[in-house]
Amino acid sequence: xxxxxxxxxxxxxGQIGYALVPMIARGIMLGPDQPVILHMxxxxxxxxxxxxxxxxxxxxAFPLLKGVVATTDPVxxxxxxxVAVMVGGFPRKEGMERKDxxxxxVSIYKSQASALEKHAAANCKVLVVANxxxxxxxxxxxxAPSIPEKNITCLTRLDHNRAxxxxxxxxxxxxxxxxxxxxxxxxxxxxxxxxTHATVTTSAGEKPVPALVNDDEWLxxxxxxxxxxxxxxxxxxxxxxxxxxxxxxxxDHIRDWVCGTPEGTWVSMGVYSDGSYNVPAGLIYxxxxxxxxxEWSIVQxxxxxxxxxxxxxxxxxxxTEEKALAYSCLS
Ligand code: NAX
Numbered sequence: 483x484x485x486x487x488x489x490x491x492x493x494x495x496g497q498i499g500y501a502l503v504p505m506i507a508r509g510i511m512l513g514p515d516q517p518v519i520l521h522m523x524x525x526x527x528x529x530x531x532x533x534x535x536x537x538x539x540x541x542x543a544f545p546l547l548k549g550v551v552a553t554t555d556p557v558x559x560x561x562x563x564x565v566a567v568m569v570g571g572f573p574r575k576e577g578m579e580r581k582d583x584x585x586x587x588v589s590i591y592k593s594q595a596s597a598l599e600k601h602a603a604a605n606c607k608v609l610v611v612a613n614x615x616x617x618x619x620x621x622x623x624x625x626a627p628s629i630p631e632k633n634i635t636c637l638t639r640l641d642h643n644r645a646x647x648x649x650x651x652x653x654x655x656x657x658x659x660x661x662x663x664x665x666x667x668x669x670x671x672x673x674x675x676x677x678t679h680a681t682v683t684t685s686a687g688e689k690p691v692p693a694l695v696n697d698d699e700w701l702x703x704x705x706x707x708x709x710x711x712x713x714x715x716x717x718x719x720x721x722x723x724x725x726x727x728x729x730x731x732x733x734d735h736i737r738d739w740v741c742g743t744p745e746g747t748w749v750s751m752g753v754y755s756d757g758s759y760n761v762p763a764g765l766i767y768x769x770x771x772x773x774x775x776x777e778w779s780i781v782q783x784x785x786x787x788x789x790x791x792x793x794x795x796x797x798x799x800x801x802t803e804e805k806a807l808a809y810s811c812l813s
Contacts, residue, residue, distance in 0.1 A: 486517040486548040488603070490563040492594065493570025493612065494522030494552070495532040497722060501729035502567065503535060507544040511733040512565075512740065519549040523559035524570065556597040563602045565740075567732055568594065568622070571612030584614070584804070585811040591618045592812075595625035602629075607776075609735055610636040611728065615669045616752050616766040617804045623754065623766070632777060635739070636752030638673065638768035640724065640731035641665040644712045645675040648705055649682070653694045659683040660691070664770045665709075665750040666790075667797025668804070673768065674793035675709040677701060679784055702789065743772045748781045759786060759794060765801045 489506050493499050499522070505511060506518055520539065524532045536552040553559050560566070572586035591610075598606065606629065610619035619636040623629070642665045650657040660682050666674040680691035695701055708715075716724040738749050748770040757763040758780045771778040786794065 484516055486519045487512055487565060488519045488521055488563045490521040490523065490559055490566040490602075492523040492559070492566075492568050495524040495528035495535060496569060497725040498569045498611065498728045498732075499524075500535060501725045502569065502732060503539060504542065504544075505729055505733050507539060507542070507547040509546050510730075511736050513737070514546075517546050517548045519551070520547065521551040521553075521559050521561075521563055523553060523556060526554050529554050556594055557601055560594075560597040560601040563598075563606055565736055566598060566602060566606055566608045567736070568608065568610045568618070569612055569732075571618065574613075581807060581811065584617070584807050587612070587614065587618055588621050588808050588811040591621040592625045595622040595629075598622070599626035599628050605630075606633060607736065607739060608634045609732060610634075610752075611732055613669070614804055616768075616801055617808050619752060619766045620805060621808055631754045634754065634766075635735070635778070636669060636766055636768075637728070637732055637735055638665045638669050638750045638752050639735040640728050641669060641673055641675065641709060641712075641768075642750035643727070643731050643734065645677070645705075645709050648708055649677060649680065649691055649695070652697075652700070652705070653682060653691075655682050655684075661747050662770070663691075663750075664748075664784075665768045666794050667768055668801050669752065669768065670797075670800065671710045672797040672800045673710055674790065674797055675706055676790055676793070677705070678787065678790060679770075739773050739778060740776055742774050748772050751778055753778060753780070756780070758782065759784075761794065761798050762802060765798065765805060767798065767801060 532552050536550050539550050574583045615636040619634055623634045645663040646657050646660045649660045663680045664676040677691045681688040750768050751771045752766050752768045755761045755763050755765045755767045761767050770781040
């Protein structure tokens with residue numbers, strides 16, 4: 483049997499945490515033959531709720547679950563972890579300045595970076611979910627210099643999956659037959675959901691999405707804004723932000739990163755920019771990637787038309803500003 487993998491979930495007493503931990507314990511993140519030990523971190527006010535989640539994990543008698551650590555101590559939480567899913571953060575509250583929220587998250591991600599750097603397993607893979615996801619991941623990277631930058635990513639897979647879902651509804655095909663959409667940039671309303679290179683598998687082979695949709699106006703406006711604003715639409719409908727879809731997409735992100743993407747398919751991940759597609763280096767920016775042997779690489783050579791270029795630049799500008807704001811919180 484395989485050795486168990488230790489998976490950290492921060493903010494585990496929150497709503498995404500509650501949806502995510504049973505998925506991990508069921509093998510949805512790392513596979514149906516991979517035992518796991520869950521490490522759950524939350525803060526003191528949520529300690530009792532966190533313990534309740536631990537009780538439920540015991541009660542669910544998951545065959546793959548070989549242990550549960552539930553703690554408010556970041557060092558205990560980070561010790562020996564192979565995968566870290568960072569869901570905990572400080573939410574923006576009514577009337578709060580952007581800078582104040584940024585400042586809270588910068589201090590959280592700075593200190594959790596140190597705990598991970600000192601105590602996680604070598605080669606630990608990190609996924610930041612908590613908003614502002616890209617910039618939290620960048621702070622984590624800056625303050626965990628010994629963790630390879632390739633190991634620090636943020637979640638844009640939910641946006642990617644939302645784009646797949648919208649296309650499948652529009653052209654009335656199964657979502658599993660749609661692939662190679664791209665989310666470029668920030669996990670925010672400036673993200674650019676791009677279907678220029680996306681395809682649908684049909685009985686007559688792979689067809690380009692733009693031709694199948696055959697509605698340029700919708701692709702250039704309604705589609706983009708629906709994906710960008712989907713988070714807000716979920717809050718309006720549910721009175722809570724997306725949780726099951728976020729948890730499921732976090733599992734997709736880690737599974738594809740660890741187990742690899744299928745031949746001919748790419749996915750979107752927020753990763754450290756190397757300057758590909760003229761995106762400024764040094765930002766955590768969402769790119770199309772393929773994964774193999776536990777490593778992602780940015781898909782190269784895709785054509786970028788004028789419309790797309792503007793959108794790639796706009797979301798890069800926002801990330802550059804966020805980075806400056808985050809750094810101003812450090813001094
Ligand atoms: P909740 O408020 O339900 O849960 C957050 C949990 O984090 C709480 O239990 C809180 O006590 C805990 N926490 C706060 N500070 C902490 C710290 N320093 N260490 C450990 N835990 C800490 O929020 P939830 O709906 O679960 O969302 C979590 C985060 O995901 C939010 O930042 C949210 O904005 C972000 N999202 C990101 C998405 C993405 O695609 N990247 C989509 C979904 C979601 O909106």
